[in-house]
Amino acid sequence: MGHAIVIGASGGIGAALADRLADSHDVTRLSRSAEGLDVTDEASIAASLAPLPPVDLAFVATGILAPEGHAPEKALDAIDADAMARIFAVDAIGPALVLKHLAPKLTETARVGVLTARVGSIGDNRMGGWYSYRAAKAAANQIVHGAAIEIGRKRKNSVVVALHPGTVETPFTEGYKAKKVTAAQAAENLIGVLTGLDPSETGGFFDYAGERIEW
Template sequence: MSNNALVIGASGGIGAALAERLARDYAVTRLSRSADGLDVTDPASIERVLGAVEGPFAVVFVASGILAPPGHAPEKALDAIDAEAMARTMAVNAIGPALVLKALVGKLAPGARIGVLTARVGSIGDNGMGGWYSYRASKAAANQITHGAAIELGRKDKQSVVVALHPGTVETSFTEGYKAKKLSPEDAADKLVGVLMGLDPAQSGGFFDYAAKPIEW
């Protein structure tokens, strides 16, 4: 069985903590934009960086993402929507994970487990407040991409687990200024690894929070 793990977005607060947590049990490959020049929105960059790693990987976390592009913030109202900012958010948060999953085909160990970090605000059914149009839409799209990938990969490997994961509100640069109760990156990473490793293949394609509770779509 493979002892290799991969973390995409390993320079971020959650990604770095996930890599450290996985390093207790796996040989971890850490990839990020700042350290490796990995641009998840650029197919050529993904082919260059991910094409250079061999695997096979038993565990993968896709922890890349943005709340909004530099100079922008999540929208509070429709009149705050900016087309270019929305397109960039969708590119990083939805198209990026899709391209990463595409590049991972052929690099996964039998029974591989993949966790794509999305967010509870990507749930349509749980949206009772509105706002945050770009971020919500991008995470909802990432959820759909993850669900579809789980179906496809499950046809080839019935023991694989591919899920969307909500890490909770984590103490990182993304959440500065937010008053919600926050998890430390280390605590969030420990919980997320526990959830991913504890899921049954029958639960592949689902959407779960850091306490392993299902989230409605």
């Protein structure tokens, strides 16, 4: 039985991923609310990941849509520098620091999925708005792509990718009218995609159905 880790395991998708992976892996669950992991604090990340055994499968399922008291911007004049910096700290720098400390723990055939979002695609952006969230997720995609190249030099059979989970029924998406899937179904989809990818596809950006998303 291999070892899996879920960063953000107290969230809707993260909890469902951890529960599903427990059927086939020993699972380490890490989150801010339960274990005190703060992805904006490198010391917290280092301390949380240091005790890990070799990791075969990892999901980074952290992120915020906007800081408390704020909402995604509908126009340029709604941009707030402090709010934007907070979103980048959680949604882009956080995953980068997790990958930094997770990389030495990965096995030769490790699979790593970082949950970003389709709205982070520059080519797919036809509506504008949501400046901070879109930009942070685009930055996270670039970080994942670069990390996949570096990790792949030492672990040629590894896969490190950005994943779009779709719109999932969680408190995060309350109030959005898009068609939603349950967290359990999203977890099943994401695990299926990540474990089904070939090492030649590392560094890519895929949706919950395994289809590539343009950058």
